[in-house]
Amino acid sequence: MTSPFDALLAYQRQSEALRRIAQRLGWDHETVMPAGSGDDRSEEMAALEGVMHARGSGQELGDLLSAVDPDQLAGTERRMFDLIQTDFKRRQKVPQDLAVALARITSKSHRAWTEAKAADDVSIFLPMLSEVVNLARQKAQVLADENTPLYDALLQDFEPDGSSGEITEIFDNLRPHLVDLRAEVLERNQSVSLSGHFPMEQQRVLTDRVARVFGYDMDRGRIDVAVHPFSSGSGNDVRITTRYDETNPLDSLYSTIHEVGHATYEQNVDQTYNFTSLGNGCSMAVHESQSRIYENQLARSRPFTDWLFGQMKDAFGDLGVSDADGFYRAVNSVKNGYIRTEADELQYNLHIMLRYDLERALIAGDLMVNDLEAAWNDRFLADFGYAVPKASLGMLQDIHWSECLIGYFPTYAIGNIYAACLREAMLKDAPNAIYELANGRTDTARTWLRENVQQHGRRYKAQEVIEKATGKAASSEPFVRYIREKFAQL
Amino acid sequence: MTSPFDALLAYQRQSEALRRIAQRLGWDHETVMPAGSGDDRSEEMAALEGVMHARGSGQELGDLLSAVDPDQLAGTERRMFDLIQTDFKRRQKVPQDLAVALARITSKSHRAWTEAKAADDVSIFLPMLSEVVNLARQKAQVLADENTPLYDALLQDFEPDGSSGEITEIFDNLRPHLVDLRAEVLERNQSVSLSGHFPMEQQRVLTDRVARVFGYDMDRGRIDVAVHPFSSGSGNDVRITTRYDETNPLDSLYSTIHEVGHATYEQNVDQTYNFTSLGNGCSMAVHESQSRIYENQLARSRPFTDWLFGQMKDAFGDLGVSDADGFYRAVNSVKNGYIRTEADELQYNLHIMLRYDLERALIAGDLMVNDLEAAWNDRFLADFGYAVPKASLGMLQDIHWSECLIGYFPTYAIGNIYAACLREAMLKDAPNAIYELANGRTDTARTWLRENVQQHGRRYKAQEVIEKATGKAASSEPFVRYIREKFAQL
Numbered sequence: 001m002t003s004p005f006d007a008l009l010a011y012q013r014q015s016e017a018l019r020r021i022a023q024r025l026g027w028d029h030e031t032v033m034p035a036g037s038g039d040d041r042s043e044e045m046a047a048l049e050g051v052m053h054a055r056g057s058g059q060e061l062g063d064l065l066s067a068v069d070p071d072q073l074a075g076t077e078r079r080m081f082d083l084i085q086t087d088f089k090r091r092q093k094v095p096q097d098l099a100v101a102l103a104r105i106t107s108k109s110h111r112a113w114t115e116a117k118a119a120d121d122v123s124i125f126l127p128m129l130s131e132v133v134n135l136a137r138q139k140a141q142v143l144a145d146e147n148t149p150l151y152d153a154l155l156q157d158f159e160p161d162g163s164s165g166e167i168t169e170i171f172d173n174l175r176p177h178l179v180d181l182r183a184e185v186l187e188r189n190q191s192v193s194l195s196g197h198f199p200m201e202q203q204r205v206l207t208d209r210v211a212r213v214f215g216y217d218m219d220r221g222r223i224d225v226a227v228h229p230f231s232s233g234s235g236n237d238v239r240i241t242t243r244y245d246e247t248n249p250l251d252s253l254y255s256t257i258h259e260v261g262h263a264t265y266e267q268n269v270d271q272t273y274n275f276t277s278l279g280n281g282c283s284m285a286v287h288e289s290q291s292r293i294y295e296n297q298l299a300r301s302r303p304f305t306d307w308l309f310g311q312m313k314d315a316f317g318d319l320g321v322s323d324a325d326g327f328y329r330a331v332n333s334v335k336n337g338y339i340r341t342e343a344d345e346l347q348y349n350l351h352i353m354l355r356y357d358l359e360r361a362l363i364a365g366d367l368m369v370n371d372l373e374a375a376w377n378d379r380f381l382a383d384f385g386y387a388v389p390k391a392s393l394g395m396l397q398d399i400h401w402s403e404c405l406i407g408y409f410p411t412y413a414i415g416n417i418y419a420a421c422l423r424e425a426m427l428k429d430a431p432n433a434i435y436e437l438a439n440g441r442t443d444t445a446r447t448w449l450r451e452n453v454q455q456h457g458r459r460y461k462a463q464e465v466i467e468k469a470t471g472k473a474a475s476s477e478p479f480v481r482y483i484r485e486k487f488a489q490l
Numbered sequence: 491m492t493s494p495f496d497a498l499l500a501y502q503r504q505s506e507a508l509r510r511i512a513q514r515l516g517w518d519h520e521t522v523m524p525a526g527s528g529d530d531r532s533e534e535m536a537a538l539e540g541v542m543h544a545r546g547s548g549q550e551l552g553d554l555l556s557a558v559d560p561d562q563l564a565g566t567e568r569r570m571f572d573l574i575q576t577d578f579k580r581r582q583k584v585p586q587d588l589a590v591a592l593a594r595i596t597s598k599s600h601r602a603w604t605e606a607k608a609a610d611d612v613s614i615f616l617p618m619l620s621e622v623v624n625l626a627r628q629k630a631q632v633l634a635d636e637n638t639p640l641y642d643a644l645l646q647d648f649e650p651d652g653s654s655g656e657i658t659e660i661f662d663n664l665r666p667h668l669v670d671l672r673a674e675v676l677e678r679n680q681s682v683s684l685s686g687h688f689p690m691e692q693q694r695v696l697t698d699r700v701a702r703v704f705g706y707d708m709d710r711g712r713i714d715v716a717v718h719p720f721s722s723g724s725g726n727d728v729r730i731t732t733r734y735d736e737t738n739p740l741d742s743l744y745s746t747i748h749e750v751g752h753a754t755y756e757q758n759v760d761q762t763y764n765f766t767s768l769g770n771g772c773s774m775a776v777h778e779s780q781s782r783i784y785e786n787q788l789a790r791s792r793p794f795t796d797w798l799f800g801q802m803k804d805a806f807g808d809l810g811v812s813d814a815d816g817f818y819r820a821v822n823s824v825k826n827g828y829i830r831t832e833a834d835e836l837q838y839n840l841h842i843m844l845r846y847d848l849e850r851a852l853i854a855g856d857l858m859v860n861d862l863e864a865a866w867n868d869r870f871l872a873d874f875g876y877a878v879p880k881a882s883l884g885m886l887q888d889i890h891w892s893e894c895l896i897g898y899f900p901t902y903a904i905g906n907i908y909a910a911c912l913r914e915a916m917l918k919d920a921p922n923a924i925y926e927l928a929n930g931r932t933d934t935a936r937t938w939l940r941e942n943v944q945q946h947g948r949r950y951k952a953q954e955v956i957e958k959a960t961g962k963a964a965s966s967e968p969f970v971r972y973i974r975e976k977f978a979q980l
Contacts, residue, residue: 013533013537014540017533017537017538018534018537018538020530020534021515021534021537021538024534028514028518032712033727034710034712034726034727034729035709036709036726037710037727040510040727043507044507044508047508047511048511051504051508217526218524219524222522235530236527236530237523237526237530275530
């Protein structure tokens with residue numbers, strides 16, 4: 001006889017397997033799919049999503065869950081059960097007609113956003129965005145229980161145990177430090193850039209080597225080219241993409257290291273969790289902490305850039321900077337700009353906090369969509385000290401709102417903050433984690449991160465993972481210390 | 491209100507979409523999947539197949555079918571209904587425990603076959619093959635109705651309206667002609683081969699060009715490298731693979747043209763059939779007729795090899811043959827050999843008939859697995875005139891039986907026979923179909939095939955497709971005429 005819990009796990013394994021397939025199709029779509037196959041693929045994805053939704057919210061799963069007595073479960077098993085049940089309950093709460101309306105508006109608003117951005121005209125996008133906000137509020141209303149703010153109900157799609165109360169406190173602490181520090185650094189800092197021609201094939205060889213240096217297991221992954229770099233998959237098939245710019249080799253290198261952070265997290269989850277509800281990264285913020293600690297705290301550190309400078313001279317000859325000091329400055333260049341995705345680690349979080357405050361106000365009903373552009377531009381001027389000249393450099397720059405992704409932005413900044421917390425704890429345990437980077441070695445850092453974060457998958461809540469790894473609750477202080485120390489010298 | 495028939499079609503669209511996804515994963519497995527991802531992928535495929543099987547044989551589809559009154563349907567709609575119902579009934583007849591036993595034995599017997607072939611020792615494979623035959627007979631027993639021979643019930647997995655009575659008659663007619671003609675040709679024919687070094691990159695460029703010449707739509711497909719060439723997909727995403735041998739450019743070229751035949755068939759099915767039960771090639775034999783007419787009747791014809799000779803001289807310089815006549819002989823070289831997949835178009839069908847007669851005897855209970863090797867070797871000696879020296883060149887050479895694919899082999903030869911029937915009809919309608927090949931043009935042939943065969947998808951039964959296209963029932967005579975005429979000059 002199969003126990004009720006084993007029956008639930010067997011059902012979940014199949015659901016996880018189908019989710020993997022959907023990810024694999026997403027990868028295919030972005031890398032190898034023929035241009036003329038888009039409509040067919042949309043229909044295929046819709047069919048698979050229909051199956052997954054029915055499995056995740058239907059009677060069969062409800063019966064399987066009801067048959068289990070959770071009080072008889074402990075530890076890992078209890079956590080598995082809780083995650084499945086939470087997901088089931090969330091899916092059940094969203095009525096079919098609301099789910100359909102959300103799916104419809106997403107594809108319409110995405111088109112409107114694309115058009116608005118190209119025309120630099122917010123008025124094309126605002127009617128759709130109004131509907132998006134309206135439907136997102138409806139969704140939040142059905143999901144939120146009495147004590148949950150509406151925004152948190154949306155946030156929890158990305159950060160299952162996230163709370164805007166905690167996030168706001170962290171951000172409000174951090175923001176003045178960053179505003180001050182950014183003004184200070186920009187006043188004295190001269191931006192440095194590489195120059196030269198960097199042939200794609202040599203970039204590819206170097207990118208592959210660096211991916212391996214950071215522990216990416218190419219036997220259970222692969223690197224392809226796509227318009228936007230991403231990591232996709234879990235378990236033993238985790239693929240990343242990159243892109244090559246022959247005038248700017250740092251773009252490919254650092255975006256690859258970022259994606260390797262995401263990908264090795266997935267590859268390093270305890271194999272016994274594979275195909276269970278624990279077999280993935282814990283939350284978007286913890287995921288981002290891994291990509292950011294690889295990309296920034298490790299790979300933009302002086303020891304690592306010293307090693308990389310040697311590798312790049314061997315690969316490309318003259319880089320347009322005279323020495324390792326110049327290379328370090330180029331890798332950590334700080335300059336004015338409008339675009340979040342191009343921001344350095346000092347300014348990036350300011351971009352996020354702006355979006356976080358605005359989207360919270362939209363969902364709370366404190367800000368109307370028609371006032372959003374003005375609110376964006378006012379805040380930008382306040383934090384960055386110069387005005388946004390056009391909407392494509394302001395509120396139209398990001399895809400997220402057009403795709404109903406409200407609650408997603410803060411996870412990027414929380415990831416940076418978690419990364420800094422982890423860095424401090426790691427260097428206390430194992431100072432060599434930074435020094436050995438000078439030899440192109442990452443063993444100490446990778447082992448520490450695997451043991452303290454990555455192996456656990458979704459075994460613990462995000463806040464618990466950070467607290468177990470660092471011995472204390474997450475706060476913005478380590479990030480402030482890290483960023484002050486680093487940019488004081490730049 | 492959705493009509494019952496529309497509800498059935500909507501359900502079927504989703505099933506077709508899931509089937510496409512399974513094909514896409516199969517492609518991924520053979521081309522880009524990381525080496526270490528095999529176990530995860532097996533679990534993913536099993537989950538998807540479970541969903542597909544449940545959809546294809548469960549209560550929901552049964553209810554949808556029952557709600558439709560087929561007597562109210564005609565033409566295309568009636569055919570759609572019949573195909574869905576036939577498939578449903580076949581799936582329903584196979585009990586769950588038999589399906590599980592078949593899946594289990596397939597993976598075990600595949601391993602045993604691999605080992606047996608490597609060790610050249612049939613005794614390693616025979617116990618598994620016994621079980622395979624036993625389970626295949628059980629499956630045939632549940633599928634066959636009173637008037638259907640057991641073998642036909644298996645054949646119909648590949649050739650839905652196939653009958654061993656018809657096939658046997660065609661083969662028995664053909665075999666003596668081929669045995670005689672092959673002896674005759676081998677007596678006087680000197681085998682000709684290309685020689686030289688054929689760099690992969692130039693082969694790739696030429697292969698791409700030839701694929702386009704034969705009408706492969708690269709906007710809805712792509713060519714990758716895999717160990718075994720194949721075509722995969724339907725509708726607007728049909729991909730093919732090839733492989734490159736730097737000593738033998740004909741391998742890649744002709745296997746690509748073969749796969750382009752399969753792929754363009756799928757690409758040319760009437761777009762209104764996309765995601766319906768009509769949206770694929772009609773049967774394995776009709777599919778093979780398209781790949782073979784492209785590969786053999788068109789691409790191994792003298793006009794086409796004259797054009798190709800010029801292309802190849804431009805690409806590679808000296809090919810090791812002095813003129814277009816030598817090149818034509820190299821493309822149509824006939825020589826002794828043991829291996830089906832390496833056989834020329836004259837000898838290929840003899841390999842098939844051997845397998846067909848043996849597997850029919852196994853299923854009928856007229857041949858015991860322990861006597862199979864002797865029966866194979868006797869028949870081979872009778873038809874080819876020389877003895878099989880070892881089992882890896884004899885009954886262990888093909889993968890099919892190890893994977894429970896019994897009833898598959900005859901479709902290859904029927905495909906050749908259909909191809910010859912189509913060629914005769916096409917040349918009567920449009921003689922230019924052959925002549926224009928000398929200019930690297932295939933428009934006439936492709937248009938004729940699209941209009942008379944490919945566009946119909948599964949709208950008609952295989953025999954009907956051939957009869958509509960050629961004006962008469964299929965027979966072996968056109969093949970005999972074609973092969974006699976061609977090899978008389980070689």
